[in-house]
Amino acid sequence: MSVEKVLETLQTAGKPLKAGEIAEASGLEKKVVDKAMKVLKKEERIVSPKFCYWEPK
Secondary structure: OHHHHHHHHHHHHOOOEOHHHHHHHHOOOHHHHHHHHHHHHHOOOEEEEEOOEEEEO
C-alpha cells in the first residue's frame, strides 16, 4: 500500500523530506504520495518539523 511505502521512505531517509522528494525516492507519483500523506497526517504518524517538510513521528 502506498501509505506504508511513504512511511518506509521517510524512515529510511533519516531526515525530513518534502512531498516531491518522497515521490522521487519511493518511485510513486506525487499525487499518490499526497493522498498517502493526508492519511498519515490524519493518523498522526508523521509530523512537520518545518514548513513543507515531513518526518515519521
